[in-house]
Amino acid sequence: MKHTITKLSLPLFCFCLVACDTNSNSNTTAEPSLDQQKADVLTQFEQCHQLQAPRISQQKKLIEECRNPLISKLADIENQLYRKAYGTNYSQLEPYEKGYWYGIKNNHIGILDNQGQVVIEPKYKDMGILHTVPNYSSYLYYSENALPDLVRHYLNISSKPEVNYFYPVVYFLDVQANWGAINIETKEVVVPFKYQEAGYVGKGYVELIERDLKTDEVISRVVVNQRGEIVLDAELYDQYSLLDEGYIQVQKDQKYGIVKNNREIIPVISENEFSLDGGLLIAGRWKSEERQFYSLDGKLIVLPKGYQVVDGLSKDSQVMSVINDKNKQYSIWTKSGKKLFDHLLKVKFIEDQYIQISKGKNLSSFENYESALIDLNGNIVLDYKYTEFDAIKTQNHSTLIETRLIDNLGMLNSDLKELIPAKFQSISYNSYDEINVTTFDNLHGIYSVAGKVIFEPIYKDLYDDYFAPIMIATKGEKIALFSLTGKPITDFTYESNKIKMLNNDKLKEFFPNGAIIAKQDGMVGIIDYAGQAVLPFEYQDLDFVEQYQVFRFKQKDKWGIIAPTGEVIIAAQYDDLAMHNTNQYLVRIDKKSGMINLKGEIIIPIDYGRVYSLNNGDYLGESEKGESRFFSVKKNELWGVWDVVENKQIISSIFPSENFRIEQNDFTNIYHDRNIIVNRDGHDSVIYAQRQHDNQEQYGIVPTEPIAISENILASGKKDYKKLVNYFYQVESTNLQKSAQLKNKLTEFYLGDDTSPLIVLFDDYIDHLKRMKNEIEDLKITDPEVKYLADQFLAYNFMRVQYQEEYKKFVIEASNSDENLGTRLISLEKNYKSPTDTAEWEMNKTYILLKQKYNNFYQANIGQPYTYYHYDGQNYMQYYTTWLFEDIRSMWY
Numbered sequence: 001m002k003h004t005i006t007k008l009s010l011p012l013f014c015f016c017l018v019a020c021d022t023n024s025n026s027n028t029t030a031e032p033s034l035d036q037q038k039a040d041v042l043t044q045f046e047q048c049h050q051l052q053a054p055r056i057s058q059q060k061k062l063i064e065e066c067r068n069p070l071i072s073k074l075a076d077i078e079n080q081l082y083r084k085a086y087g088t089n090y091s092q093l094e095p096y097e098k099g100y101w102y103g104i105k106n107n108h109i110g111i112l113d114n115q116g117q118v119v120i121e122p123k124y125k126d127m128g129i130l131h132t133v134p135n136y137s138s139y140l141y142y143s144e145n146a147l148p149d150l151v152r153h154y155l156n157i158s159s160k161p162e163v164n165y166f167y168p169v170v171y172f173l174d175v176q177a178n179w180g181a182i183n184i185e186t187k188e189v190v191v192p193f194k195y196q197e198a199g200y201v202g203k204g205y206v207e208l209i210e211r212d213l214k215t216d217e218v219i220s221r222v223v224v225n226q227r228g229e230i231v232l233d234a235e236l237y238d239q240y241s242l243l244d245e246g247y248i249q250v251q252k253d254q255k256y257g258i259v260k261n262n263r264e265i266i267p268v269i270s271e272n273e274f275s276l277d278g279g280l281l282i283a284g285r286w287k288s289e290e291r292q293f294y295s296l297d298g299k300l301i302v303l304p305k306g307y308q309v310v311d312g313l314s315k316d317s318q319v320m321s322v323i324n325d326k327n328k329q330y331s332i333w334t335k336s337g338k339k340l341f342d343h344l345l346k347v348k349f350i351e352d353q354y355i356q357i358s359k360g361k362n363l364s365s366f367e368n369y370e371s372a373l374i375d376l377n378g379n380i381v382l383d384y385k386y387t388e389f390d391a392i393k394t395q396n397h398s399t400l401i402e403t404r405l406i407d408n409l410g411m412l413n414s415d416l417k418e419l420i421p422a423k424f425q426s427i428s429y430n431s432y433d434e435i436n437v438t439t440f441d442n443l444h445g446i447y448s449v450a451g452k453v454i455f456e457p458i459y460k461d462l463y464d465d466y467f468a469p470i471m472i473a474t475k476g477e478k479i480a481l482f483s484l485t486g487k488p489i490t491d492f493t494y495e496s497n498k499i500k501m502l503n504n505d506k507l508k509e510f511f512p513n514g515a516i517i518a519k520q521d522g523m524v525g526i527i528d529y530a531g532q533a534v535l536p537f538e539y540q541d542l543d544f545v546e547q548y549q550v551f552r553f554k555q556k557d558k559w560g561i562i563a564p565t566g567e568v569i570i571a572a573q574y575d576d577l578a579m580h581n582t583n584q585y586l587v588r589i590d591k592k593s594g595m596i597n598l599k600g601e602i603i604i605p606i607d608y609g610r611v612y613s614l615n616n617g618d619y620l621g622e623s624e625k626g627e628s629r630f631f632s633v634k635k636n637e638l639w640g641v642w643d644v645v646e647n648k649q650i651i652s653s654i655f656p657s658e659n660f661r662i663e664q665n666d667f668t669n670i671y672h673d674r675n676i677i678v679n680r681d682g683h684d685s686v687i688y689a690q691r692q693h694d695n696q697e698q699y700g701i702v703p704t705e706p707i708a709i710s711e712n713i714l715a716s717g718k719k720d721y722k723k724l725v726n727y728f729y730q731v732e733s734t735n736l737q738k739s740a741q742l743k744n745k746l747t748e749f750y751l752g753d754d755t756s757p758l759i760v761l762f763d764d765y766i767d768h769l770k771r772m773k774n775e776i777e778d779l780k781i782t783d784p785e786v787k788y789l790a791d792q793f794l795a796y797n798f799m800r801v802q803y804q805e806e807y808k809k810f811v812i813e814a815s816n817s818d819e820n821l822g823t824r825l826i827s828l829e830k831n832y833k834s835p836t837d838t839a840e841w842e843m844n845k846t847y848i849l850l851k852q853k854y855n856n857f858y859q860a861n862i863g864q865p866y867t868y869y870h871y872d873g874q875n876y877m878q879y880y881t882t883w884l885f886e887d888i889r890s891m892w893y
Contacts, residue, residue: 034084038077045070054469054484057395057433086116100184102127111170111184119184120172128171128179128198128206169228171198171206179208181228190228203242207234223248231262243276245296245315256283258298265298278312280320280335295335302337313349319378321347321355332357332378340378345369351391351399353414354381358388366406373416382416392429394449400435402427411435411451419451436462446486454486465501468514470529472499481516481531490531495519498541502526506549510564517542535566548582561585570600580628584644586611595631595644604642609634612658614641632658641667651678654845674837675829691799691835699773699798704791707784709849720786721854723779728793731772738765746811755815762808769801789846796839803832 032040048066053059075095082101087093090103099114103122110122168185172193180193195208204226210219223232223240234240237250240259248259250268257268258281266274270292272284281298284291293301293309303309303322310330311321319340322331330344332355346358346369353375360369366387373382373389388404392411401412403422410422419435420427426438435447437457445457455462461474470489471482478492479499498519507515514529518537525537535542541554550569551562560572561579570577576588583598587606594606604611612632631642633653640653641660651660655678657671666685669676677685695701742761749758773794781787810828814821 034077034081038074038081041070041074041077045074054467055432057431058466082114082116086112090122108175109172119187120170120182124172124174125177126173128173167226169226181224183228191224201242203244205231205242229261232259233262237268243274245276247274247276247281247296249274258294266294278320279315279317280309280312299336301335303333307331311347311349313355314352314376316352317349317355317376319355319374319376330357332374334378341374346371348389350389350401351393353399354389354401356389359384366404386422394429395431395433398449400429400449409437411447413449413451417451419449420447424457454484455482461496463499465503467503468501468529470501470514472501472516479518481527481529489529490527493520494527495522498524500544502544504544504546504549507544507564517544535564545579548579550579552577552579559587569598570596580613584628603644603647604631604633607635608653609637610658611642614660614662630660630662632660634658639669656841668834669841671841674840675834676838676841677834678838685835685838687831688835688838691802691832691839692795694802695795695798699770699801701773701794701798703795704788707788709785709846709853711853713853714783717783717786718854720779720781720783721850724776724781724786724790727776727779731775734768735765738768749811753815755812758811759808762804762811766801766804766808769797769804772797785846785850789843789850792839792843792846796836796843799832799836799839803828803836806832 045067048063048070051059051062051066053062079093079095082095083093086101087103090105091107092104093101093112094103096102096111100119101112101114103110103112105122107125108122109124109127110118111120113119168183169181169190170184171179171181171191173179174193176193177196178193179191179195179198180189181191182188183190191208194210196211196213197207197209199207201207201223205223207221207223209221211217212219218235221234222230223234225231225246231246232240232248232250237252239251241249243249243258246260250257250259250264252268255268256270256273257264258266258274266281270283272290272292275282279296280301281294281296282291283294291309293312295301296315301309306325307322308325309320310323312335313320317335319332319334322333322339323329324331329342330347331339332341332344332347333339341357344357344359345363346356348356348358350356350373354373355376356371356373358369358371362368369387370384371386371388372380372384375381386403386405390402390404392400392402394400399414400419401414401416403410403412403418405422407425408422409424409427410418411420411427413419420437423439424437425440425442426436428436429449430436433449434454435449437445437447439445439457442460443457444455444459444462445453446455446462448454455471455473459473459475461472463472463474464470464484469484471484471486473480473482473492474496475492477496479494479496480492481489483489495518498517500517502511502515502517504515511526511528511534513532513534515534516527516529517524518527520537523537524539524542525533526535526542528534539553539555540557541552543552544550545552549564551564553560553562553572555572557575558572559574559577560568561570561577562568570585574587574589578586580586580595584603585596585598587594587596589606591609592606593608593611594602595604595611597603610633613628614630614632629643629645631644632639633642633649635653638653639655639658639660640649641651642648643650651667655669655671655676657669659670661668661670661675666677666679666687669678677688679685692703696703738761742758742765745758745761749755776790776794779790781790806828810824813824
């Protein structure tokens with residue numbers, strides 16, 4: 001496809017420059033002059049270079065982090081100084097590159113140097129600047145987008161000195177609307193001003209189009225490189241596409257060829273498109289049998305029959321990898337077609353310099369082959385000595401070569417000098433520009449990239465921190481501090497089961513020379529980087545609570561809180577203590593939990609099995625200082641809610657789960673797939689009360705007053721309980737089947753489907769639920785407690801009826817309109833499903849008590865006895881209660 005270049009014209013510049021009036025504010029201290037500000041910033045800049053990082057590998061980053069914020073400040077000052085000195089006759093001055101500026105004068109653009117001297121007269125209507133990395137991709141920026149890299153513009157510093165970021169060829173649009181290009185360093189016109197269109201086409205190339213001004217016909221269409229040299233006469237071809245390394249594929253009459261530097265090095269005769277890979281020009285796809293390979297000078301590579309090119313290895317390689325189709329062995333050939341090495345098991349490119357060639361029996365195990373290295377010209381530079389090689393790129397972009405001698409690993413430098421002998425189980429380059437080694441006895445050591453031993457491989461563990469200037473070494477069960485260069489700071493006197501470096505900026509106020517929690521002779525304290533004790537070894541245990549900048553400490557088997565100074569905040573008197581926030585501490589004594597504040601005052605009585613902050617935040621926001629207001633509290637294995645603002649338990653511990661959610665004035669207790677709702681004052685929620693009212697109005701189910709379940713076992717109670725529970729098992733098993741059928745059908749239902757099969761299932765299930773009222777009345781239950789359970793079951797059952805009726809309406813409406821489905825479904829769950837879950841829980845509280853009461857004489861068909869697991873003071877045991885329908889499901893499934 002031909003490249004179509006859109007004509008570009010000069011944008012209107014809308015920048016306003018405000019002159020600095022240094023004398024305008026006479027009532028305050030005079031601001032330093034721009035020259036003084038610049039001198040101050042440059043002084044700070046030089047001070048950045050004096051910083052010393054713990055590791056050499058960190059030095060560059062440390063300096064950059066110091067220097068980078070100063071660069072933009074320096075740029076701003078330089079801009080002001082430059083505009084003040086040279087901007088009198090210019091409406092706008094903007095920095096370009098390498099000290100060059102472009103200026104606008106009388107709506108025309110020119111170039112100035114850093115001394116304010118005119119390099120290119122301001123007589124052009126627009127300007128295009130060719131940028132490459134680090135601007136992510138090469139691009140022809142026009143003047144309104146021409147933003148320089150501040151580091152390079154002001155300080156001539158590059159992150160990659162070997163890369164030329166500056167291209168002195170700049171494109172200008174003259175007053176006749178013709179594009180051309182000038183080398184601003186030599187002031188030479190390298191592209192004549194005769195082109196009406198200029199556009200970037202990729203990889204650093206610009207396409208220029210010259211037209212007949214009368215007929216608008218194309219006179220010439222050329223592609224030029226970054227130096228302004230013509231590399232392709234595009235009018236000679238139907239299409240072109242850019243490859244790497246200056247190669248351009250051209251197409252004419254459905255045939256393909258290759259052009260470089262405006263010379264056709266491969267004629268346009270190929271039926272296949274070209275690609276450039278591994279220093280080879282390839283006509284055809286890699287997986288195709290009909291491929292042709294060309295050297296970079298355009299010569300066809302011809303191999304004997306039965307041989308195929310596998311890999312060109314690299315653009316700089318003079319050799320390539322070839323496979324023999326018959327024996328599947330590899331060989332090395334020059335790209336001119338000469339065989340150098342044959343009968344190879346493997347060929348592998350090792351970074352930029354070397355190629356591994358392997359020979360032997362097979363590759364099934366390291367014992368069966370050996371490898372050598374050849375250079376990119378095919379010369380052996382390391383004879384067959386090792387098994388494998390792998391390249392490792394370092395931070396300074398040099399290459400290390402990992403060696404394998406069967407199972408033993410070592411390291412060479414890029415000149416193939418042995419840095420580390422091949423005798424280690426593992427070897428790896430780390431982010432500190434060092435090499436970690438591990439012996440076959442799992443002992444650790446560290447080498448420099450120059451092969452110098454920093455830490456002998458004799459340590460059980462080596463532990464450090466990026467920001468700390470020390471290494472912690474472990475021998476046996478003892479640890480010691482070392483400098484990062486391997487010099488010992490302390491003896492091996494500290495115990496390895498308690499060691500932690502603390503890198504917290506706020507702690508530097510108290511521990512300016514670092515802080516390490518350590519253990520010595522069974523007691524815990526804090527030492528600095530010099531191994532000096534800065535908090536005495538007088539604690540059984542010590543943990544830093546980073547979020548709140550305090551320490552948990554343990555003495556005489558009790559926990560308390562101290563400040564970094566060692567001052568006791570909360571005395572050690574609790575079996576456990578955890579900070580919830582800066583003024584709320586969850587504590588435990590024996591097996592009872594509660595909460596205290598920073599003064600040790602009790603916020604929640606230490607009388608609960610567990611205390612949790614509510615999972616989803618605090619109702620009506622949070623109390624002062626970010627403290628949580630509501631907490632789940634557990635007593636007798638059931639949960640309620642404590643309000644620390646009202647200083648009381650607002651919801652009794654009668655719920656099965658610690659997981660409460662707050663919405664408006666209601667709390668929802670989430671247990672398995674049930675949402676049990678209750679008012680925050682402990683009363684029934686408004687929604688639940690409405691469903692109870694609907695039960696009474698629609699189905700005659702009158703809410704019953706609560707009764708207490710006694711411990712006395714009556715014969716009538718035994719009989720009625722057995723009768724009722726037998727009925728539950730009989731009828732609920734059927735319910736489960738009908739509910740499962742309906743649920744399965746719902747999962748298969750899509751909007752727009754026929755709803756009649758679903759409605760049949762809904763009606764059948766609802767009718768079955770409604771029949772239960774008469775069936776329970778026919779049981780003639782007389783025992784008051786069992787009758788109470790039966791009444792609660794009916795209340796729950798007819799809330800199920802309400803829910804299913806509403807669900808049926810939802811399905812019918814959804815099939816006709818898919819608007820607001822999510823909102824309607826949430827409303828259905830909130831207004832009907834949650835009250836049903838609440839009624840089920842109310843029923844099950846009674847069922848559980850009766851189950852405990854009668855379980856000794858009636859075991860059949862009612863599952864296992866009601867049991868639960870206590871928090872034992874150390875382990876959080878899962879609490880589980882078998883509900884009525886969980887018992888039934890366990891039988892049914």
